[in-house]
Amino acid sequence: MWDVQVRHGDDYARAAAEDHVRQVVVPQVRGEILDDRGRPLVRNRTVLAVTVDHVALTRRHDGGRAVLKRLAAVLGVPAARLAELVRLCTAGVRPPCWPGSPYQPIPVARDVSTRAALQIAERPELFPGVSAEPVPVREHPNGELAAHTLGYVAPSGEGDPASGIGLAGREGLEAWYDADLRGRPGRREVVVDTTGQVVRTVSETAPGAGHDLVTSIDAKVQGVVEQALRRAIEGAREQRLPADSGAAVVMDVRDGRVVALASYPGYDPNVWAEGISSREYRELRGRLQPKAIQGQWAPGSTWKVTSAAAAVRAGYGLNRIYGCPGSFQVGARAFRNFRGIGLGSMPLSRALTASCDTIFYRFAYEMWLKDGGTKPVERPKDPMQKMAAAFGFGKRSGIDLPGEAAGRLPSRSWKRAFWKQTKAQACSTAKLAKSSYVRAIARETCRDGYKWWAGDAANFSIGQGDVLVTPLQLARAYAALANGGKLYTPRVGKAVVRADGSVVRRIKPKVAGRLPVPAHVLAYIRAALAEVPRSGTAAGAFAGFPLDRLPVAGKTGTAEAYGKKDTSWFASFAPAGKPRYAVVAVVSQGGTGAGTAAPAVREIWSGMYGLEGKKAALGDKAALGGKAALGGKTALGGRTGPGGKPAPGGASAEAAP
Known part of the structure; x- marks a missing residue:
């Protein structure tokens, strides 16, 4: 009792008071x-x-x-x-x-x-x-x-x-x-x-x-983009395609600001307000991924802008004529154009417009041979890998959103690292598999899976094989192509402001790099892409579109995915002569780029600029001169509560089989 009351009495008294x-x-x-x-x-x-x-x-x-x-x-x-x-x-x-x-x-x-x-x-x-x-x-x-x-x-x-x-x-x-x-x-x-x-x-x-x-999000443009993406997916499903997901990005090519970022399927975030049950969460979980920054797909022929730039840098002339046969022999295998269609002889610009695969197969194969083939020289040049990396692929863009995916830029070093991770399994399969064909493939992988084959190089050149990109990465790359070579770190945040509208700090995009491509080569590629909606692979999708009022430059992409239907892509920028925005759309298992993604992008451009009977979502910005500026009540906004009162406190040769 003495110990409790005297020796530790103050401690217990204080603890008793704190309990209350x-x-x-x-x-x-x-x-x-x-x-x-x-x-x-x-x-x-x-x-x-x-x-x-x-x-x-x-x-x-x-x-x-x-x-x-x-x-x-x-x-x-x-x-x-x-x-x-x-x-x-x-x-x-x-x-x-x-x-x-x-x-x-x-x-x-x-x-x-x-x-x-x-x-x-x-x-x-x-x-x-x-x-x-x-x-x-x-x-x-x-x-x-x-x-x-x-x-x-x-x-x-x-x-x-x-x-x-x-x-x-x-x-x-x-x-x-x-x-x-x-x-x-x-x-x-x-x-x-x-x-x-x-x-x-x-x-x-x-x-x-x-x-x-x-x-930098424009709510009206965002609405246009989401509607166009949803309609494209619904249209693909009417054609009995799975069209299970998709994404779209609108970016200001002048500074890398994101104007719209859409992912499908979506969900209503108001569901979090009341809390959700385990069953509700399980049903919702498949809709929560931001496909625009986390979805990763092979880019198909939209990738060819990087391959074309790499080929010119490696010495292939802009003014040369190249043959576009129905197939091209790469080692022991014939790599074919889409549906095996031969398109005759053409300049590099037409190779982009008509999306000839075999011309790019040839570039890749010859570059691979110069680097030593399966016995590479000490320091392979790998022009296509280096150019793609310069375009920002294979790494996160640094956008101000959490959870961004890095995509995948396959290379000799990547393949060797992957082989080391999977060698044991391949060697085991080579011994135990019942199928002789499976054993043969596994035996080859076990022994030589680290090698960068000619087929790897050919697939890389047209955005197939092991290449993966996010829609944001592709939009960023096309924005750099459009603006003359500046690769920006994308930004969604524009400014942090107080409730009274005064600016705490502005958030400015930074130039993350510059494309190692001469200005005249970029201009050449842009001019080639401007023909895609007129006489190239997207001509059908843009038939009747007022290209005289808003010239759109773009590239279709139809990428194969193992065990699934093709991935549909369209990457674009406009106005073609003086680009302001880049628009990219992708539909997973949506079929050809010309059939699904290109019509969605057409609808986005029409909605943004008020064409084809639509009201311009851009408002005064559709005139190509206006912009919403920070510094006024309208742009900065003030916090409000209920009732507006202040609150407290043509023939396509896009993808190789």
Whole structure:
């Protein structure tokens, strides 16, 4: 007794007092995300929310089951659902659960009626640890629009020094610019009695509102792009093609700013507001990937712009005439044009316009031989690999979004590394496989799988084989081709601003590199691509399009995928003579580039510039002179709440078989 009362009496007294003092987080208002004209893409609204004190609930003799049962009756939801929402997320517990601190009030219902809130507030003895109060919540006023780019928020974990205990960005812009959008949570220190009821407030620190993020996304252009992509996929499905996913990118070629970034399938990010069940999450999971930056496909003939630039750099003349036979012998194998069509003799420009594969096979094979073939020289030149790398392929672009994929740029070193990883399996298959054919292939792979074969080089030249790119990478490369050679680090964020519109900082894209291609060669390639919608592989897709008003330059791509239908691509920029934007679309298992992706891009250009009876989504920017500038209320935007009031705080030879 002496030890407890005298020796450690002060310690126990202090601990007893601390048990009755509770730290309560006062949520801050998170900054809004706006498009380049100040239109809200993500905003806040105030709703009545019901929260549960996890500590107070678990201290009940029945673990709070009776309280949750009474609360479920008021809210009109199953008690089991509430029990899921208030349990803590641990290693063995999957969503729905509470991933935040157990000492933070857990929201179990938002946007409840005033009547329900009063029933809870007026009977605290029936609802101990339950509160109903107004809280700010995230809202996506445009539903699915740009969902993958915007991302979502979720409660941050306890002990997060940056965010405190509150909401944190989990994907997209919400995650990348979380430190700017988040603001500073307030804190309230209160004294509670043994039942958990607040007796008095000891101290309080007001929260600090987050900053707004102005983006380069144009909401109307984004809508046009998403609609065109969806219609293209639906059209492909009508042709009995799987068309399981797709993506599209619109980029300003002058500075690398992203104007639209679309992924299909999409989803409505408002689903996160109320929390979702495990079943709902499983159903949603397949729709969450941002295909525009994470989807990776072989690029097909859209890749030929890099191969053409590499060939010219290696000494193949721009003014020479090349034969385009139906097939070209590469080692022991004949590599064919699309459907084996021979197109006669032509200059390099026509090889791009008509998409002749065999001309590029020849370039690749002859370059491979000069490098020593299967017994390469000490320092192979590998012109096509080096040129593709200079165009930004095989590495992340550095866009201000999390989770970007790097694509794949196969090379001698890559193939050797891959062989080392898979050699043991191949050697085992060579011994154990029942099929003699499978054993023969596995035996060759086991022995020589590290070699860079002539077929590897040929496939590389037309964007097939092991080449993988993301839609963003391809748009970035075509933007560099269009602007004269500047390869930008793409940016979606444009500026961070305060609620009153004053600028905290501007976000400027940086030049990441320059294409090692002379200006006259880039101009030659651009001129060749300008003929694609007129007399080349996209002529059918652009029949009747007013190319005299908006000359579009582009390249179709039809890429084979093992065990699947072809991937459909179209990469473009316009106006061809003085490029302003690059537009790229891809549809996985969508068939030919001319059949699916090219019509989608046509629809995007029409919607952007107000052609073919459509209203110009670009508005005054469609005149090629105007732009939305930072520095005004409209462009910068001010945070608003409900009611507009300020809120608190032809013949195609695209792909080889």
